[in-house]
Amino acid sequence: MDGPQDLGGKESFGPIEVNSPDYRHDWERRQWALTKLVATPGVTIDWFRHALETMPPAVYLSVPYFQKWNANNMALAIDTGDYTLEECVTGKAIQPGTPAPVLTVDDCETLQRSLHTDFSRAINVAPAFHFGDHVQTDARPTPGHSRLPSYASGAKGQIIAHHGAHVFADAGAKGDHSAHHLYTVEFRASDLWADAECPDDTVCLDLWEPYLASA
Amino acid sequence: MDGPQDLGGKESFGPIEVNSPDYRHDWERRQWALTKLVATPGVTIDWFRHALETMPPAVYLSVPYFQKWNANNMALAIDTGDYTLEECVTGKAIQPGTPAPVLTVDDCETLQRSLHTDFSRAINVAPAFHFGDHVQTDARPTPGHSRLPSYASGAKGQIIAHHGAHVFADAGAKGDHSAHHLYTVEFRASDLWADAECPDDTVCLDLWEPYLASA
Amino acid sequence: MPSFDTKKIEQIHRDLHTHLPSDPALRVKALESLVVEKGLVAQESIDNWIELYAERIGPKRGAEVIARAWTDPAYYDRLINDAGQAVKDFGFEGHATEHTKAVQNTSQTHNLVVCTLCSCYPFSLLGMSPIWYRSAAYRARAVKEPRAVLAEFGVTLPDGVKTRVWDSTAELRYLVIPERPKGTEGWSADQLAAIITRDSMIGTQRELAI
Amino acid sequence: MPSFDTKKIEQIHRDLHTHLPSDPALRVKALESLVVEKGLVAQESIDNWIELYAERIGPKRGAEVIARAWTDPAYYDRLINDAGQAVKDFGFEGHATEHTKAVQNTSQTHNLVVCTLCSCYPFSLLGMSPIWYRSAAYRARAVKEPRAVLAEFGVTLPDGVKTRVWDSTAELRYLVIPERPKGTEGWSADQLAAIITRDSMIGTQRELAI
Numbered sequence: 001m002d003g004p005q006d007l008g009g010k011e012s013f014g015p016i017e018v019n020s021p022d023y024r025h026d027w028e029r030r031q032w033a034l035t036k037l038v039a040t041p042g043v044t045i046d047w048f049r050h051a052l053e054t055m056p057p058a059v060y061l062s063v064p065y066f067q068k069w070n071a072n073n074m075a076l077a078i079d080t081g082d083y084t085l086e087e088c089v090t091g092k093a094i095q096p097g098t099p100a101p102v103l104t105v106d107d108c109e110t111l112q113r114s115l116h117t118d119f120s121r122a123i124n125v126a127p128a129f130h131f132g133d134h135v136q137t138d139a140r141p142t143p144g145h146s147r148l149p150s151y152a153s154g155a156k157g158q159i160i161a162h163h164g165a166h167v168f169a170d171a172g173a174k175g176d177h178s179a180h181h182l183y184t185v186e187f188r189a190s191d192l193w194a195d196a197e198c199p200d201d202t203v204c205l206d207l208w209e210p211y212l213a214s215a
Numbered sequence: 216m217d218g219p220q221d222l223g224g225k226e227s228f229g230p231i232e233v234n235s236p237d238y239r240h241d242w243e244r245r246q247w248a249l250t251k252l253v254a255t256p257g258v259t260i261d262w263f264r265h266a267l268e269t270m271p272p273a274v275y276l277s278v279p280y281f282q283k284w285n286a287n288n289m290a291l292a293i294d295t296g297d298y299t300l301e302e303c304v305t306g307k308a309i310q311p312g313t314p315a316p317v318l319t320v321d322d323c324e325t326l327q328r329s330l331h332t333d334f335s336r337a338i339n340v341a342p343a344f345h346f347g348d349h350v351q352t353d354a355r356p357t358p359g360h361s362r363l364p365s366y367a368s369g370a371k372g373q374i375i376a377h378h379g380a381h382v383f384a385d386a387g388a389k390g391d392h393s394a395h396h397l398y399t400v401e402f403r404a405s406d407l408w409a410d411a412e413c414p415d416d417t418v419c420l421d422l423w424e425p426y427l428a429s430a
Numbered sequence: 431m432p433s434f435d436t437k438k439i440e441q442i443h444r445d446l447h448t449h450l451p452s453d454p455a456l457r458v459k460a461l462e463s464l465v466v467e468k469g470l471v472a473q474e475s476i477d478n479w480i481e482l483y484a485e486r487i488g489p490k491r492g493a494e495v496i497a498r499a500w501t502d503p504a505y506y507d508r509l510i511n512d513a514g515q516a517v518k519d520f521g522f523e524g525h526a527t528e529h530t531k532a533v534q535n536t537s538q539t540h541n542l543v544v545c546t547l548c549s550c551y552p553f554s555l556l557g558m559s560p561i562w563y564r565s566a567a568y569r570a571r572a573v574k575e576p577r578a579v580l581a582e583f584g585v586t587l588p589d590g591v592k593t594r595v596w597d598s599t600a601e602l603r604y605l606v607i608p609e610r611p612k613g614t615e616g617w618s619a620d621q622l623a624a625i626i627t628r629d630s631m632i633g634t635q636r637e638l639a640i
Numbered sequence: 641m642p643s644f645d646t647k648k649i650e651q652i653h654r655d656l657h658t659h660l661p662s663d664p665a666l667r668v669k670a671l672e673s674l675v676v677e678k679g680l681v682a683q684e685s686i687d688n689w690i691e692l693y694a695e696r697i698g699p700k701r702g703a704e705v706i707a708r709a710w711t712d713p714a715y716y717d718r719l720i721n722d723a724g725q726a727v728k729d730f731g732f733e734g735h736a737t738e739h740t741k742a743v744q745n746t747s748q749t750h751n752l753v754v755c756t757l758c759s760c761y762p763f764s765l766l767g768m769s770p771i772w773y774r775s776a777a778y779r780a781r782a783v784k785e786p787r788a789v790l791a792e793f794g795v796t797l798p799d800g801v802k803t804r805v806w807d808s809t810a811e812l813r814y815l816v817i818p819e820r821p822k823g824t825e826g827w828s829a830d831q832l833a834a835i836i837t838r839d840s841m842i843g844t845q846r847e848l849a850i
Contacts, residue, residue: 006757008757016789020775049758088670105692108685206809206810
């Protein structure tokens with residue numbers, strides 16, 4: 001999707017606040033915890049990301065990171081019907097539930113440890129590309145969710161790793177768990193940017209087979 | 216430049232406010248007049264545009280059109296040294312000048328009429344392309360100012376008009392008045408968008424020769 | 431002279447963003463006070479420029495041009511061949527008209543004008559652009575989904591009509607010539623001009639009401 | 641179940657933007673009250689999750705892994721070959737570590753990690769990401785001008801060192817192994833872990849201070 005999330009190479013953002021902390025406000029920590037502790041049933045990682053990138057672009061670029069997560073958590077649960085817009089605005093449940101059990105710090109640690117998720121899948125299709133192959137990425141933006149950034153669209157690179165098949169993000173954003181071969185593709189800076197800082201520098205991206213063609 | 220101005224095809228902007236007026240606030244009219252009546256010496260149309268597109272992207276997308284012009288007028292004159300930042304913030308001149316003469320409505324009309332500017336130039340280079348030629352645009356973003364939008368980058372189209380040579384926008388933004396042949400290129404919607412509404416629809420852009428190669 | 435230095439102007443924009451008040455009315459007031467005090471413009475000139483655009487320059491100019499073209503075949507040809515020259519007959523030349531291009535709607539084609547990179551517009555012919563024309567939504571969507579955009583304006587194209595979107599990327603400015611409605615045979619240019627709307631000359635309206 | 645419908649979720653986001661208060665603290669408070677009242681989470685669990693990240697999960701985990709690799713060649717090989725498995729020795733598996741990839745700095749290469757499309761990060765190994773890592777400026781610039789970005793962090797690469805930027809576009813997460821500083825021969829893993837910083841494991845720091 002050609003949306004505000006596709007920031008790689010975009011200009012005029014100015015200097016990086018290199019000494020910024022992990023959080024500026026207590027609400028940021030609380031939102032981080034809320035996102036991890038309260039999942040909306042059926043939401044895939046890619047639907048979470050895709051939903052986030054459909055925020056109004058001016059808002060996406062203006063508000064702090066965890067404010068986006070807050071809006072997204074609400075949006076995802078309004079979409080499923082789990083919350084209403086009014087509940088989100090008022091913070092009051094139409095139908096209160098039984099209080100949830102308290103998770104101790106140890107419980108939280110156990111939960112956190114369980115969050116590692118294996119996205120690899122066995123598929124019955126041989127990989128189209130191998131180490132060292134030259135490839136070219138799709139030139140035109142893909143409808144819906146995609147993890148091919150525009151700065152690397154239509155560019156030539158080289159396969160430097162094959163990771164087997166992984167759940168395909170574009171499909172995952174539609175609730176479809178089909179998988180495609182995943183590769184790391186290395187691009188020379190000069191093949192991405194007309195004004196590269198140094199032509200020998202490279203950028204590596206993890207890209208699924210449907211984004212790639214032989215070059 | 217891969218900046219916030221490059222809006223064509225970008226998603227999630229939502230419905231158009233089809234009944235919006237020409238202005239919502241009196242300050243918008245006043246800024247419009249200010250921009251046309253007070254020019255900063257040496258500013259070309261393309262430097263004006265390029266300066267505008269270097270605003271912080273979140274601001275570019277958030278604020279009303281004439282607020283951007285206001286900031287840009289200040290920025291352009293701070294750049295030349297005509298105003299200081301402090302003068303812009305306070306609205307007070309460090310060194311007041313002789314009051315300017317009043318332009319009547321008729322004077323304004325005469326001025327407005329004089330604002331038509333011929334951007335065509337005679338050059339001693341034959342055009343590389345002709346009516347009906349198939350061309351392909353540059354695939355990678357151009358450093359600095361450019362009038363090739365990203366949605367039409369790396370795309371194939373057909374020349375439908377040649378306008379002689381016009382001052383080249385990319386150069387104009389650097390104060391250089393060199394000219395290149397200018398063409399109208401028609402693109403089939405299906406050559407621009409994977410999810411075109413109707414493949415027979417077309418989009419026409421006016422593009423200078425340096426953006427184009429034979430296809 | 432301008433620096434023509436991207437990094438420098440970026441930094442100035444960031445400084446302005448940091449130091450100016452957030453209310454745009456205050457910002458414009460500050461700029462106006464400053465330039466008046468510097469003697470670069472008189473306040474009354476600003477008022478008069480505004481009056482010029484309120485009273486004399488507006489879509490009625492474009493309508494007058496098109497009405498003449500509908501009633502004068504030789505002028506129609508001149509308008510199609512060089513609209514920048516043709517509008518000088520009326521004294522309508524001015525801001526952004528030198529390279530005007532007139533594009534005609536037909537039973538097979540509907541034209542729509544946009545400027546995706548800024549908001550270019552034939553000001554001297556159509557007056558100030560509507561806010562929607564300058565909006566990010568219109569700029570983003572008109573090139574990609576012209577039919578969805580037209581639907582929001584209440585326009586459904588008949589079967590077989592293709593859209594041709596003109597993105598004003600250089601100094602050409604586009605003026606859509608709508609189709610002359612049936613039932614206006616024998617109308618005077620003045621009568622015809624009265625039914626030609628701004629939106630029909632941008633392309634967000636197709637049928638003219640008579 | 642989610643609708644997986646782009647137009648629908650866009651509209652919900654616009655509605656939320658229109659109706660929610662602008663202060664994010666109030667928005668988070670509203671969401672917290674709502675989910676507590678619905679019985680989806682207890683307030684104390686939120687406090688405890690925050691404590692978990694404040695006390696137990698942070699860059700010291702990544703430092704411990706790298707210090708072991710520096711002092712244990714067999715572990716180094718396992719880390720390079722399958723970091724997702726190797727970190728399980730420490731019980732450090734968790735959020736976003738399954739497909740961890742360790743990339744080593746050398747005298748010829750400097751690695752830098754970014755996620756241009758969101759802000760992916762190996763949370764379970766490095767804790768919460770710094771605000772700059774999640775910023776638009778870092779996401780936009782790290783891939784295009786890594787050397788200018790490094791300069792802002794105070795890093796100038798020696799001649800002949802090329803940068804390799806890793807954009808985390810899929811579910812692989814990257815951990816940079818900095819070069820082991822000269823003068824640390826014979827140090828224990830604990831001593832070594834103490835000098836390994838978060839930024840050196842993202843790649844915005846190159847030389848470790850000893």
